[in-house]
Amino acid sequence: MDMQTWLGQNIGGRYGNYIDGEWEQAGPDAVAITNPARRDQVLGHFAEGTAEDADRAVSSSHRAWKAWREVPGPERGAILFRAAELLEKRAEEFAFLVSAEQGKILAESRGEVGRAVKELRFAAGEASRMEGWTLPSEKRNGLAMTFREPVGVIASIAPWNFPVLTPVRKIGPALAYGCTTVLKPSNFTPWCSVRLVELFKEAGVPKGVINLVLGSGRTVGEALVKHPLVRGISFTGSTRTGVDINAQAGRRMVRTQLEMGGKNPAVVLSYADAANIAKQIAQAAFTTTGQRCTAVSRVIVLQSLAAELGEALVAELAAIKVGPAWDPASRMGPLVTDQHRASVLRNMASGLDQGARIRFGGRVLEDGELGRGNFLEPALIENVSPENLLAKQEVFGPVLSLISVRDANQAIEVANSVEYGLAASVFTRDVDEALRFVRESESGMVHVNHGTNSEAHMPFGGVKDSGLGAYSIGHSNLEFCTNVKAAYFQG
Numbered sequence: 001m002d003m004q005t006w007l008g009q010n011i012g013g014r015y016g017n018y019i020d021g022e023w024e025q026a027g028p029d030a031v032a033i034t035n036p037a038r039r040d041q042v043l044g045h046f047a048e049g050t051a052e053d054a055d056r057a058v059s060s061s062h063r064a065w066k067a068w069r070e071v072p073g074p075e076r077g078a079i080l081f082r083a084a085e086l087l088e089k090r091a092e093e094f095a096f097l098v099s100a101e102q103g104k105i106l107a108e109s110r111g112e113v114g115r116a117v118k119e120l121r122f123a124a125g126e127a128s129r130m131e132g133w134t135l136p137s138e139k140r141n142g143l144a145m146t147f148r149e150p151v152g153v154i155a156s157i158a159p160w161n162f163p164v165l166t167p168v169r170k171i172g173p174a175l176a177y178g179c180t181t182v183l184k185p186s187n188f189t190p191w192c193s194v195r196l197v198e199l200f201k202e203a204g205v206p207k208g209v210i211n212l213v214l215g216s217g218r219t220v221g222e223a224l225v226k227h228p229l230v231r232g233i234s235f236t237g238s239t240r241t242g243v244d245i246n247a248q249a250g251r252r253m254v255r256t257q258l259e260m261g262g263k264n265p266a267v268v269l270s271y272a273d274a275a276n277i278a279k280q281i282a283q284a285a286f287t288t289t290g291q292r293c294t295a296v297s298r299v300i301v302l303q304s305l306a307a308e309l310g311e312a313l314v315a316e317l318a319a320i321k322v323g324p325a326w327d328p329a330s331r332m333g334p335l336v337t338d339q340h341r342a343s344v345l346r347n348m349a350s351g352l353d354q355g356a357r358i359r360f361g362g363r364v365l366e367d368g369e370l371g372r373g374n375f376l377e378p379a380l381i382e383n384v385s386p387e388n389l390l391a392k393q394e395v396f397g398p399v400l401s402l403i404s405v406r407d408a409n410q411a412i413e414v415a416n417s418v419e420y421g422l423a424a425s426v427f428t429r430d431v432d433e434a435l436r437f438v439r440e441s442e443s444g445m446v447h448v449n450h451g452t453n454s455e456a457h458m459p460f461g462g463v464k465d466s467g468l469g470a471y472s473i474g475h476s477n478l479e480f481c482t483n484v485k486a487a488y489f490q491g
Contacts, residue, residue: 003096003106003326007041011100015194016047017214020060021207033191036103036334037324037373043100046190049215054182054223057211061153061180062229064208069150069178076176077127083203084120087113087168094164094195099325101189102163103333103374104288106325116168118456119473123172126475130177130482141491148482150178151255152231155224157217157245158193159236160186160336161291167193170234171200171210173477179232182211184221188336190214217241225249232257232480234472236293239394239420239465246468257469257480259461261394262293262422264452265415267437268301268309269408269428277427278312281400284425284451286320286378289332290398291340293466294423294445294452298384298391299402300411306404310382313400314360317378322365324373334374335397341374344397348379351390351401357383359402386414394420408433416442422462423452444471 016024030045047053068076087094091113098109132147156170167183174181185193197212213220217237225233225248232255235245239260249256266284271277284296301309323330335341341364348362362379365371378398384391390401391414405411415424425447426437434448444462445454454460454473461471470480 003099006093006096007043007100011041011043013044014046015044015190015214017049017053017057018194018197018210018212019053019057020211021201031187033101033188035100035373036336037375039338039372039374044191046187046194047214049184049213049220051219051223053213053215054184054220055227057182057213058153058155058224058227058229060208061182061211064206065150065152065180068175068180068206068209071178073127073130073176073178076178077124079204080120080124080127080172080176083200083205084117084124086199086203087120088117090199091117094192097192097195098164099333101191102160103336104325105330105333106328108287108333109325112162112165115456116165119165120168120172122457122474123176123477126173126477127176129475130478132484137488139490143489143491144486145489146484146486148177148478149485150482152179153229154179154181154232154234154481155227155230156181156183157221157224157233157235157237158183158185160188161288163189163192164196166236167196169472171196173472173481174234175205175209177478177481179481180209182213182224182230184213184215184217184224187214187216228252230254234480235259242468255469255480257472258467259293259472260466261396261420262295262462262466263298263392263394263418263420264294264296264423264425264443265298265300266296266425266427266451267411267415268299268305269411269426269433270430271305271427272429274305274308274312275315278309278316280427280451281425282313282316282320284453285400286317286332286398289335289376290378291336291396294454295396296425296452297395297400298415299400300405300414301402302411303404303406306402310359310380310402313380313402317360317380320378322375322377323370332378332398335376336374338374340397341376344376344395344399347389347393347395347397348381348399351381351384351388354388355383355385356381356388356390356401362399386417392418408436412437412440416440419465420462421464422466423447425450425452
């Protein structure tokens with residue numbers, strides 16, 4: 001079945017919250033969600049949750065936690081393995097969901113779902129890896145040891161750009177380590193979360209272990225952050241919101257796991273093939289229409305290489321066909337909303353006012369079918385100074401800035417000159433240069449000779465204004481989801 005046929009058979013539903021193992025009816029204030037590639041297509045109507053809904057959901061998760069934490073780890077893992085199998089079997093349907101709600105092309109949506117399966121399987125295995133330590137005692141006939149205990153209810157607040165992967169990234173580790181969770185997805189992409197929770201229920205997750213509350217961050221998110229029974233907050237979104245969440249959580253001594261913005265550089269110091277480097281940079285910059293926190297948005301290149309690399313980048317951008325997900329020729333989809341497209345255009349205009357120039361693209365696409373969606377041509381901006389807004393602030397769209405520098409010293413200085421520190425790439429044939437950049441880059445993740453793509457078992461996170469708390473993905477989630485308890489025995 002193709003995507004358009006599937007949509008024709010599945011759109012138009014009404015969806016409510018999932019609290020204490022029961023689906024609730026959406027009220028008369030349910031909000032319509034539309035397709036970013038076709039603004040006149042209503043995908044469904046979704047509940048506008050309240051603070052009271054959030055309270056009921058947290059209370060349900062707290063009650064469930066008392067039993068869930070006693071379930072043996074391998075049993076919790078088995079449920080998550082079943083969920084991963086179900087997600088893999090329904091991968092195409094979930095890819096349609098992602099493309100319909102978020103707008104990314106089908107190849108990217110399929111990749112997102114496949115990555116979610118991998119991360120869920122890793123999390124399932126973690127349920128059997130809650131290790132502690134046995135240590136020598138100071139006392140004769142003594143025993144000293146540590147073990148891990150789940151923290152309790154975790155509020156999982158997910159963004160719209162990866163509407164399957166990010167909820168899975170939060171739910172999987174929480175449940176594996178014996179926590180329960182209340183999921184609040186973005187109000188732009190609630191449909192994926194509804195279907196995910198249905199899948200987890202089918203896999204055997206008991207009632208209350210997962211609760212789902214739809215609605216705005218201002219109402220539902222705020223209520224979750226302030227709730228006295230929430231013991232951990234996993235948030236992915238803007239730096240401004242993350243800072244506010246951390247301030248509120250800190251007053252209650254509640255831990256946070258914050259994944260926030262990025263202004264990620266690709267530093268180009270040497271290469272054998274400009275076209276190959278340009279291809280990797282373009283992929284890292286324009287996947288998800290540039291709407292991902294790890295997207296490359298700055299190319300910092302030696303002056304001696306700037307002209308050749310610029311030409312290679314123009315060739316890559318010119319080959320990107322913008323269009324809807326269901327067109328197999330499309331290589332880049334729409335922006336998530338028309339309002340977000342307008343924000344990207346304003347940021348680009350501000351950068352141009354500061355002396356930058358458009359080398360390629362940047363046009364609103366309104367011809368024919370494209371006029372029904374939020375489409376924007378990918379843009380390459382040149383003559384960007386390190387002080388330009390486009391070199392400093394997160395644009396979160398298909399805008400790539402070209403910055404020329406004298407040497408490797410200035411390249412590293414410019415790369416580190418922003419408030420963000422999420423991901424960075426360096427391209428060089430010199431091993432010493434690569435190792436120096438890895439050491440000196442002020443970022444949580446560094447990539448050598450490839451784009452900013454992470455892997456399903458590696459810690460994911462940033463420093464500076466890009467992140468706070470334990471990194472997600474990988475074993476590092478153990479530090480967020482559990483407490484250490486020390487125990488002393490005397491014979």
